[in-house]
Amino acid sequence: MAVKYVYFFGAGVTEGTAEMKNLLGGKGANLAEMTAIGLPVPAGFTLTTELCTEFYKNDRCYPEGLEAEVEANLTQLEKAMDKKFGDSANPLLLSVRSGGRVSMPGMMDTVLNLGLNDDTVQGLIEQSGDARFAYDSYRRFIQMYSNVVMGMSGSVLEHLLEHMKEVRDVELDTDLTADDLKQLVELFKNKIKETLGRAFPTDPKEQLWGAINAVFGSWMNPRAITYRKLNSIPAEWGTAVNVQAMVFGNMGNSCATGVAFTRNPSTGDNHFFGEFLLNAQGEDVVAGIRTPQPINKAGGDGSLPSLEEVMPDCYQQLMDIQQTLEKHYRDMQDIEFTIEKNKLYMLQTRGGKRTAKAAIKIAVDMVQEGLIDEKEAVLRVAPGQLDQLLHPSLDPKAVKDVIATGLPASPGAAGGEIVFSAEDAEEAKKLGLKVILVRIETSPEDIHGMHAAEGILTARGGMTSHAAVVARGMGKCCVAGCGGIKVDYAAQQFVTNSGEVFKKGDIVTLDGSTGEVMKGSVPTVQPELTGDFGLLMSWVDKFRRLKVRTNADTPLDAQVARQFGAEGIGLCRTEHMFFEHDRIMAVREMILSEDVEGRKGALAKILPMQKGDFLGLFREMKGLPVTIRLLDPPLHEFLPHTDKDIDELAAVMQVQPQLLKQKAEFLHEFNPMLGHRGCRLGMTFPEIYDMQVQAIMEAACELVKNEGYEIVPEIMIPLVGHVNELKVLRANAVRVVEEVINRYGIQVEYLIGTMIELPRAALTADEIAGEAEFFSFGTNDLTQTTFGLSRDDAGKFLPFYVNREVLAEDPFVVLDQEGVGQLVKIGCEKGRQARPGIKLGICGEHGGEPNSVIFCHDNGLDYVSCSPYRVPIARLAAAHAALLEK
Ligand code: PEP
Ligand code: MG
Numbered sequence: 001m002a003v004k005y006v007y008f009f010g011a012g013v014t015e016g017t018a019e020m021k022n023l024l025g026g027k028g029a030n031l032a033e034m035t036a037i038g039l040p041v042p043a044g045f046t047l048t049t050e051l052c053t054e055f056y057k058n059d060r061c062y063p064e065g066l067e068a069e070v071e072a073n074l075t076q077l078e079k080a081m082d083k084k085f086g087d088s089a090n091p092l093l094l095s096v097r098s099g100g101r102v103s104m105p106g107m108m109d110t111v112l113n114l115g116l117n118d119d120t121v122q123g124l125i126e127q128s129g130d131a132r133f134a135y136d137s138y139r140r141f142i143q144m145y146s147n148v149v150m151g152m153s154g155s156v157l158e159h160l161l162e163h164m165k166e167v168r169d170v171e172l173d174t175d176l177t178a179d180d181l182k183q184l185v186e187l188f189k190n191k192i193k194e195t196l197g198r199a200f201p202t203d204p205k206e207q208l209w210g211a212i213n214a215v216f217g218s219w220m221n222p223r224a225i226t227y228r229k230l231n232s233i234p235a236e237w238g239t240a241v242n243v244q245a246m247v248f249g250n251m252g253n254s255c256a257t258g259v260a261f262t263r264n265p266s267t268g269d270n271h272f273f274g275e276f277l278l279n280a281q282g283e284d285v286v287a288g289i290r291t292p293q294p295i296n297k298a299g300g301d302g303s304l305p306s307l308e309e310v311m312p313d314c315y316q317q318l319m320d321i322q323q324t325l326e327k328h329y330r331d332m333q334d335i336e337f338t339i340e341k342n343k344l345y346m347l348q349t350r351g352g353k354r355t356a357k358a359a360i361k362i363a364v365d366m367v368q369e370g371l372i373d374e375k376e377a378v379l380r381v382a383p384g385q386l387d388q389l390l391h392p393s394l395d396p397k398a399v400k401d402v403i404a405t406g407l408p409a410s411p412g413a414a415g416g417e418i419v420f421s422a423e424d425a426e427e428a429k430k431l432g433l434k435v436i437l438v439r440i441e442t443s444p445e446d447i448h449g450m451h452a453a454e455g456i457l458t459a460r461g462g463m464t465s466h467a468a469v470v471a472r473g474m475g476k477c478c479v480a481g482c483g484g485i486k487v488d489y490a491a492q493q494f495v496t497n498s499g500e501v502f503k504k505g506d507i508v509t510l511d512g513s514t515g516e517v518m519k520g521s522v523p524t525v526q527p528e529l530t531g532d533f534g535l536l537m538s539w540v541d542k543f544r545r546l547k548v549r550t551n552a553d554t555p556l557d558a559q560v561a562r563q564f565g566a567e568g569i570g571l572c573r574t575e576h577m578f579f580e581h582d583r584i585m586a587v588r589e590m591i592l593s594e595d596v597e598g599r600k601g602a603l604a605k606i607l608p609m610q611k612g613d614f615l616g617l618f619r620e621m622k623g624l625p626v627t628i629r630l631l632d633p634p635l636h637e638f639l640p641h642t643d644k645d646i647d648e649l650a651a652v653m654q655v656q657p658q659l660l661k662q663k664a665e666f667l668h669e670f671n672p673m674l675g676h677r678g679c680r681l682g683m684t685f686p687e688i689y690d691m692q693v694q695a696i697m698e699a700a701c702e703l704v705k706n707e708g709y710e711i712v713p714e715i716m717i718p719l720v721g722h723v724n725e726l727k728v729l730r731a732n733a734v735r736v737v738e739e740v741i742n743r744y745g746i747q748v749e750y751l752i753g754t755m756i757e758l759p760r761a762a763l764t765a766d767e768i769a770g771e772a773e774f775f776s777f778g779t780n781d782l783t784q785t786t787f788g789l790s791r792d793d794a795g796k797f798l799p800f801y802v803n804r805e806v807l808a809e810d811p812f813v814v815l816d817q818e819g820v821g822q823l824v825k826i827g828c829e830k831g832r833q834a835r836p837g838i839k840l841g842i843c844g845e846h847g848g849e850p851n852s853v854i855f856c857h858d859n860g861l862d863y864v865s866c867s868p869y870r871v872p873i874a875r876l877a878a879a880h881a882a883l884l885e886k
Helices: 018-036 049-057 066-081 120-128 131-148 154-168 178-196 204-218 222-230 283-287 312-329 356-368 374-380 383-390 422-430 444-452 466-474 531-543 555-563 581-592 596-621 643-653 657-667 679-684 686-707 723-744 759-763 765-769 779-787 798-803 820-834 850-858 868-883
Strands: 006-010 044-047 094-100 110-114 239-245 256-261 273-278 333-340 343-351 402-405 407-410 413-419 435-439 455-458 477-480 485-488 493-496 501-503 507-511 516-519 547-551 569-573 626-629 714-717 751-756 774-777 839-842 863-866
Touching (some): 006 018, 006 066, 018 044, 018 343, 044 094, 049 204, 049 239, 066 204, 094 204, 110 131, 131 178, 131 204, 204 239, 222 444, 312 343, 356 531, 374 531, 374 868, 383 850, 383 868, 413 422, 413 455, 435 444, 435 485, 455 466, 455 507, 466 477, 547 555, 547 868, 555 596, 569 596, 569 863, 581 596, 581 657, 596 626, 679 686, 679 723, 686 714, 686 723, 714 723, 723 751, 723 765, 751 765, 751 820, 759 765, 759 779, 765 820, 774 820, 779 820, 820 839, 850 863, 850 868, 863 868
Parallel strands (some): 413 435, 455 477, 547 569, 547 863, 626 714, 714 751, 774 839, 839 863
Antiparallel strands (some): 006 044, 094 110, 256 333, 333 343, 407 477, 485 493, 507 516
């Protein structure tokens, strides 16, 4: 049977459902669903995402039979709307829009008012009784179509429009008369012919296919590609195309268009929330060109009349519909509607994008309202999104110099230097600067700059403007529609109402939760993770199997992590303790000593400090497991670098500076990450590990003996590649451990294990497991050594790989499951074979990355360990993994 590429909806007939998002795209599937539940939706049809894939597979050609399928649907649409496409008396006009599986706001092309030409415009005048409106629609169509479909720069026709306004001596488009607009249409057509060398198409069918091609084509435009990359949307998904009968929100003051959320997308409050514009066409609200009016009295500040007041009947109907939609979808919806001559039409519904705060509140409230259960609530919050909540907000006690206030479009606080273009934001980010991107309004072209900025400030646009929607999706703080600043791109400055001038490079702070813009940098405080967040996390912990530990080197890190719910320390990197100012001298002395005695002397100075470190950690963790890794980094990292350092050290060691210099030069390495580091240090300088093991065990024994703690220290030996290394080092460690335990005269259990961070270790994990009671996968080094890609240098060229899609993601951020992941799998299998019940964990950066956490769950690891601030993310990802388990 031939593949079906077109699905109809409207007039009681629907071929699609909400479940068919992959095929019909989110927009198409939900239009079908809304039609099915009896809501007023203008009829139309959807060309599938599969067709998009076919289109690209076949060098931008369509499969045979498609034209006939579209024709049949068009006929059905004409019947449903009782109008005729291309008819000069009663013309059907169409909108053609993209719609992928997940929404990509403003990223792809749209054509409205399609089907207009010199004949059909007469019909539109008849239908509407309004020549001005008809010619305005016609000129808009020509502008949109020539830009989107024919590839002409938008500014050419925009310029003609401006010129016409000048000649007529009027300010607004709306001041132009029907005759002006009619003339403009002619001027536009001539200009197109002159510029492109071909005429604007008058045949509606030709227009339709042109628009369909353009929308499919826009899937591969650079801004859509960037957006997909930032949001991990695969190119293979393709977009659907929705062809729908036009309804007009711009046929006069009984018409309107708007967007709304069934609950507040910023706070999650259960209030219908939205904006609309009277006498406006579709994109005007989203584009942020005019500042919209609130949908209800509760949502505004009283300065502009609401829809509730202006059109009470339509508002009531919309209110009923939004409630129906929320109950039906059991989720907060983002809806678009148009009112044509007091008749309400629904143009879209979809799960609304929301801040992390709103996501949690809505999920928790919906459980309490009986709409969803706890499991579903947990699945409603994306783990990566939690990051937003874990970031600081403004210190309420800080002194603030508020220079302007806009809309609180996306919460959080951020400060930085002002820049006025996306390009400057990106440049500054590369230089390591924090910037606030200030724009009159943002457009999809600014997406890369928004990504690079700490926060976004716009002078125009509402809560549903491009800037607001995109910033919320990115979890960036955003203040939108800040009318109190006048932005001047040419002068690279903005001026506040009080006349204060802020130039590029000046520092401002934004509070996206209140809409305040402040001069200078304002201190911030850490978030409180209580209330709804605490409740949701308590559900999370019911469902997950994977334990979540933290990587912590200090009692303070450990304390933060405990507050975030860490269940132990999976990695304490002891080298960080060595770098403290009062210790580094002793460490250097130890490294550069000529003999064992000299080294032991230096280590004896470090021992009490190291023991103090471990006492602090064990105390903070109150008996939870603590894995302490013995010294790991290349020796050369500790060497003195400057003559001053060398002279200082020489004085302490009472040797000639020259001698030390020579020794330091001798220890220099060309490839230190593959050099004298990890367990190789323990092999060549056993005294170092002996001292560390002694410090760990003395700290543990003291707490067990004197303070009643129950502690099972986990001693971890890094960078093992061959079982024989571990044999030697384990025997050394056991000797020291037993000596300490005997000295204290008590029973203390302990574990000795290793990191799996070299391919050879993974491949011989069965042998290694014979000597190790636990494995912790060090996926930072394992990624480095599997790819042969330097952790320290890859930043210079890896972004190129990711930008060119040679690699889908940076493998140091997201675990490369096919490659590095295989080694993890092999390590787990072989480890368990040799030692059933061996404890398995991961402590590379991937331990806090949601997809990698799911991988760890699926491969039966016991725990992940990540930085303190990512602990809640890992907990939630672990719950998702358990709930989504196949
Ligand atoms: C690792 O290699 O993954 C690891 C956790 O160790 P480090 O990052 O300290 O090398
Ligand atoms: Mg490592």
